[in-house]
Amino acid sequence: MNGSDSLARGVPPGRPGTLHARTVCGDLTAPPRPGLTVRFGRGEKPGTDLGVGVDDRRVSRRHGELTFRAGGWWLRNTGQQLVRLPEGRMMHTSSEPIPLATGYTPLFVQGSGHREHLVELYVTDHDDRGPVSSRRAETVRPERWVLSDEERLLLVVLGQHYLEYEPDPRPLTYSRAAEQLGFLRPDGGWTARKIEYRVEAVRRRLHRTGFKYPLIHDNPDERPSDNTLLHNLLKGLVASTTLVPPDLDLMDDAQGWPAQPPYGPGR
Structure with a gap:
């Protein structure tokens, strides 16, 4: 799948x-x-x-x-x-x-x-049959966003709790994600700082497309690692089915990975 x-x-x-x-x-x-x-x-x-x-x-x-x-x-x-x-x-x-x-x-x-x-x-x-005049019309699909393979893997790791449909999900911490990505892709050179700036690049790119949730600070001096903006990004990608539960298969190489620690700030 x-x-x-x-x-x-x-x-x-x-x-x-x-x-x-x-x-x-x-x-x-x-x-x-x-x-x-x-x-x-x-x-x-x-x-x-x-x-x-x-x-x-x-x-x-x-x-x-x-x-x-x-x-x-x-x-x-x-x-x-x-x-x-x-x-x-x-x-x-x-x-x-x-x-x-x-x-x-x-x-x-x-x-x-x-x-x-x-x-x-x-x-x-x-019950969802729609108005008679629209029965033959093409269904309006949710807008989805293009992600590179590396971006998809990164966002699946950060957003695994969202894809698992957990109550009140939160992003994985950047440091924890770096550890897990290092296990999945040992040659990727993943660090918390690298993840921070890859996430910022995705947020800025999708912000320009009219993303449903806020992705950029009103104050440009704020750090790009704000957990609320990362939460908005992951929530929007899952809601739009840009990311879907089968994407968790990308983490199959991490079978047996230790249990996640309590949630913390997104970095």
Whole structure:
């Protein structure tokens, strides 16, 4: 899976209530048929419809399932490890099934160590049909911004908590990001100061394009490392789907990376 394939960017038009699911192992589409159940986990077909964490023995062979009933899709955790939803919600094996909202929902299946495995879900909206006169019109897409490969990796590392849909996310500190980038790209010469100025360059470039959130200090004498401006940058890139959860795959080389320390200033 890569960012260009993310369900966060929408799905083709289809029957309301249709379920789309995607992991690094594949994808599927399921119609809203009462009683239909879609299972995901480490196991193979026919027991599991969609593979996730297939190389991680902490992930159960049947880790979760989605069943269409009462007019919607209901999610249940059937595995031994937690399933994390946006806003920090956790599902245990003993948790009651919860209804899946229409639109985009990322799930994170906890695996070995600090690994989490992404399952992207998208349910076609029952009600979002728009005015009659616009039914045949092309959908207006959110504006996305071009990033170099290096900039994307840097911003994914800094904004990993945003891409993990954590409640009240904050950027990684520049010093912590430099350590992690040094692990991922040992020849990159990453330092906190280098990150500071690469972020400033991105902020200034996107500021000139009419970015949704403020990216530049009103006072030019202020330092460019202000955490609020970095928060605005990351929030806007995720909201526009310029950065999407599958971009976390760029950090796969960092499996087993130590747990993050408490949040601190953005430098």
